[in-house]
Amino acid sequence: MRRLSIIAITVVGVAGVVYAQGRGGGNQGVQTDGGVRYINPGSPTVSDAEATSRPIPRLPDGRVDLTGPWIGGGSNGDIERDGGLKPGELPLLPWARELRDKRLAKDEPYTACLPMSVPRVNPYPWKFAMSYTSRGLSHIYVLHETGDAGAHRVVYMDGRKHPPKDEWVPNWWGHSIGHWEGDTLVIDTVGYNDKFWFDSRGTPHTEQLHTIERWTRISWGRMVNEFTLDDPGAFSKPVTLKFTARLLRPDPETGIGDLMEFICLEDNQYGRAGGLQGIGSGTSNQR
Amino acid sequence: MRLGILGVALGLIGMAAPVVAHHGFDTEYDAKKRVKLAGTVTEVAWTNPHMRVYIDVAGPDGKVTNWNMELTSPNSIRRQGWGPNDLKKGDKVVFEGFGGLVVESRGSLMYIAKAETPDKPLFTQGGPDGQQAPLPTP
Numbered sequence: 001m002r003r004l005s006i007i008a009i010t011v012v013g014v015a016g017v018v019y020a021q022g023r024g025g026g027n028q029g030v031q032t033d034g035g036v037r038y039i040n041p042g043s044p045t046v047s048d049a050e051a052t053s054r055p056i057p058r059l060p061d062g063r064v065d066l067t068g069p070w071i072g073g074g075s076n077g078d079i080e081r082d083g084g085l086k087p088g089e090l091p092l093l094p095w096a097r098e099l100r101d102k103r104l105a106k107d108e109p110y111t112a113c114l115p116m117s118v119p120r121v122n123p124y125p126w127k128f129a130m131s132y133t134s135r136g137l138s139h140i141y142v143l144h145e146t147g148d149a150g151a152h153r154v155v156y157m158d159g160r161k162h163p164p165k166d167e168w169v170p171n172w173w174g175h176s177i178g179h180w181e182g183d184t185l186v187i188d189t190v191g192y193n194d195k196f197w198f199d200s201r202g203t204p205h206t207e208q209l210h211t212i213e214r215w216t217r218i219s220w221g222r223m224v225n226e227f228t229l230d231d232p233g234a235f236s237k238p239v240t241l242k243f244t245a246r247l248l249r250p251d252p253e254t255g256i257g258d259l260m261e262f263i264c265l266e267d268n269q270y271g272r273a274g275g276l277q278g279i280g281s282g283t284s285n286q287r
Numbered sequence: 288m289r290l291g292i293l294g295v296a297l298g299l300i301g302m303a304a305p306v307v308a309h310h311g312f313d314t315e316y317d318a319k320k321r322v323k324l325a326g327t328v329t330e331v332a333w334t335n336p337h338m339r340v341y342i343d344v345a346g347p348d349g350k351v352t353n354w355n356m357e358l359t360s361p362n363s364i365r366r367q368g369w370g371p372n373d374l375k376k377g378d379k380v381v382f383e384g385f386g387g388l389v390v391e392s393r394g395s396l397m398y399i400a401k402a403e404t405p406d407k408p409l410f411t412q413g414g415p416d417g418q419q420a421p422l423p424t425p
Contacts, residue, residue, distance in 0.1 A: 249366075262335050267332065270315070274316075
């Protein structure tokens with residue numbers, strides 16, 4: 001019993017440390033005790049205290065640097081809750097609310113490693129990769145460490161318009177065009193498919209979905225996404241949600257904060273502990 | 288009382304938990320199937336979407352079961368400082384977690400430590416409460 005108590009006290013201490021880290025604590029997410037490292041899942045981000053400790057960086061052309069990498073700016077669990085609304089305020093049409101309430105976690109596309117799309121992908125590490133050509137900033141590629149099934153999202157910055165509606169081929173990331181309003185990057189997207197879920201709660205949408213993201217870096221360590229969702233097929237009116245992204249903390253050893261490889265289908269064993277069959281394509285099916 | 292302290296500790300681990308998970312806890316694991324076991328690591332799999340540690344555990348009858356314990360993504364774990372030298376095949380360990388809903392030995396890992404230093408966890412992770420926690424806000 002004495003050993004149990006020691007373990008309990010140790011664990012309380014660890015939990016406290018880890019909790020602080022999860023909230024962006026200043027110890028870079030690694031705590032050592034006698035050389036043993038305690039790990040908490042999730043990637044470390046710049047703390048609140050440090051978020052304003054440096055100026056907002058700018059690119060050589062004077063534009064605000066939104067590159068990142070970031071963690072946040074969306075919601076994996078519940079866009080209503082994490083987007084700043086009260087329970088029930090998300091203006092879902094009755095059929096959509098009913099569908100959300102009856103969806104089962106085992107059926108959600110992401111557990112089969114399909115893309116999460118907007119804004120659900122953002123809680124995982126991601127970045128805006130600015131692509132400059134001789135004509136200036138022509139494209140922004142939005143790179144996601146996970147949640148995109150290996151796809152890349154393109155935001156056209158060359159002044160083009162959306163294609164005519166009858167030429168849309170609905171897909172996971174839609175057709176995105178961007179422009180600057182001062183230091184805010186505005187991304188307008190149409191042409192989504194209706195296959196992805198907005199969150200693990202199962203919030204649905206239709207192919208009529210139109211989103212407007214307004215990304216503003218409010219400090220060195222934080223960037224706000226004002227996300228307007230307009231989908232007359234599933235919502236009674238447009239709604240604007242607000243999410244905040246946190247700058248990924250650079251690696252404590254290398255000083256580099258960057259994206260890493262993630263191949264979701266490598267060994268996806270989702271569902272097998274619960275007795276589900278045929279989900280994933282891992283190499284460990286027989287174990 | 289002491290068990291109560293342990294309960295508080297485990298509750299705090301839940302708070303400390305992973306703010307982002309690949310999927311929910313309840314569809315795979317049973318919060319009532321708490322396990323606390325000892326065994327020998329047979330494989331540390333740095334695989335996507337989630338890492339797994341395979342551990343041989345001998346039962347009271349001597350029968351050995353290979354437990355398949357799920358962690359979080361390898362990228363998250365690398366960013367927290369854990370590397371390929373921190374846990375290896377052949378290591379004797381103690382570990383805690385939750386068993387699978389149907390296949391009990393496919394578990395969710397909460398705590399693992401070397402057998403010689405059971406009070407120094409190599410890894411801690413939340414259970415059902417932790418995996419459902421909202422994202423951190425500034």
